[in-house]
Amino acid sequence: MQPIKDSSTAPLTATVRRSDDLLHPIVAALISVIVNYGGTFILVLQGAKSAGLSPQLTASWIWSISIGVGVTGAWLSYRYREPIITAWSTPGAAFLISVLPNTPYPEVIGAYMLSALGFVVLGLSGYFERVVKMIPSGIAAGLLAGILLRFGMGAFGGAGVDPLLVGALILSYAVLRRFTARYAIIGVLVIAIMLLLGLGQVSFQSVALSLAAPVLTTPAFSLNAVFSVALPLFLITLTGQYMPGMLVLRNDGFKTSANPILTVTGLGSLLMAPFGSHAFNVAAITAAICTGKEAHENPARRYIAGLACGVFYTLVGVFGTTLVTLFVVLPATFITTLAGLALLGAIGGSLATALGDPRGRETALMTFLATAADVTLFGLGxxxxxxxxxxVVHGLIHGSFRCSRCG
Incomplete structure (x- = not known):
């Protein structure tokens, strides 16, 4: 005799499953956005300060870059059903701190536009995608592991500043991983917020939301700005953001060509440049939070994280400096610990891939160590x-730069 199935619970089970499908990628997106604004956006604010920009122009910069990142990332994720996370150029923002004081702002805007146009042309040409395909998987994984290493170390490094907060988060993560690995990082985020509120390290009472107002600046063009701003910004963003960002996607099995990503983000940067946006691109570090299995066990559902990131970025852009200030004042130890724990899976996976092939293990390890050293020469990171x-080492040892993925 067959047991009688209780069909009354089926709709509830389906609802729970759908909610679970949305919860994990949305939380991954939220953590990615928190880490981006709380960890690297200070460079944008420092750049605005060094240039002597008015509060209105600073707010316009925040508006343009947040809206641009949100719209392009959400559209690319929806179009290709992959978690294509976009972000502003962090190394580009760091570079601008030193050049903005010496260049008239209209010429800076013109340089932003020329740099963006360069990405559009490169994307339409298809050459960058060919370069990405030539990189062996072990070297790509070693590069990613080296980039993420300092964030993993940051999860523990903050203990010297705030041992209570860092210790509580690490222990919470370990306990949650034992009982529910799937919800560990979600639980850590909730516990962290409760601790910050309980310890009085953060307060939301002073946040008064006000809409950001974009300010249009008429661009000017000069040969000096081309060589001192546009060309370095293009090269720094290409090598420091686009290349590792594409390798993050490839490392987690996503195959969208670099061509449309370059073209769409380049066009977005071109349109937003007159409002202050310096450059946005495919993300690398914060993208790894959304592209791995921690965001969702099913890779086909991870694109939801890209959509959620788009919504969060757009929301911040609409309210401009008021919401950005909230992210910036979050304790640095909270940001670094949260980022490190969220990236543990990505670090472990990339190291396993890098060292998995005995033939390419040495070159992958050298790539990892050279990247982790984070040497900056000639403006390149x-x-x-x-x-x-x-x-270079791969070519000298094995005599070829081709890999099995290239066909």
Whole structure:
């Protein structure tokens, strides 16, 4: 005799499953946005301060870059059903701190537009995608592991500043991983917020929402700005953001070509440049939070994280400096610990891939170490030099830069 099935619970089970499908990628997106604004956006604010921009122009910069990142990331994720997370150029923002005081702002805007146009042309040409395909998977994984290493170390490094908060979050993560690995990072986020509120380290009472107002600046063009701003910004963003960002996607099995990503983000940057946006691109570090299995066990559902990121970024952009200030004042130890714990899976996975092939283990390890050293030369950061070291050593040892993925 067959047991009688209780069909009355089926709709409830389906609802729970659908909610679960949405919860994990949305929380991954929220953590990604918190880490981005709380960890690197201070560079944008420092750049605005060094340039002597008015509060209105600073708010316009925040509006343009947040809206641009939100719209392009959400559209690309929806169009290709992959978690294509976009972000502003962090190394580009760091570079601008030193050049903005010496360049007239209209010429800076013109340089932003020329740099963005360069990405559109590169995307339409298809050459960048060919370069990405030539990189062996072990070197790509070693590069990613090297980029993420300092964030993993940051999860523990903050203990010297705030041992109570960091210790509580790490212990909470360990306990939650034992009983419910799927909800561990969600639980850590909730516990962290409760601790911050309980310890009085953060307060939402002073946040008064006000809409941001974009300010249009008429661009000007000069040869000096082309060589001192546009060209360095293009190269720094290409090597420091686009290359590792594409390798993050490839490392987690996503195959969207770099061509439309370059073209769409380039067009978005071009349209937003007159309002102050310096450059946005495919994300690398914060993207890894959304592209791995921690965001969702089913890769086909991870694109929801890209949509959620788009919504969060757009929301911040609409309210401009009021919401950004809230992220910036979050304790640094909270940001670094949360980021490190959220990226543990990505770090472990990339290291396993990098060291999994005995034949390419040495070159992958050298790529990892060179990238983790984070040496900056000629304005180019650790990601570029780590990749260069890996490719050169691979070519000298194995006599070829081709890989099995290239066909």
């Amino acid at each position: 650790g990601a570029f030099w780590g990749l260069l070291v890996g490719l």
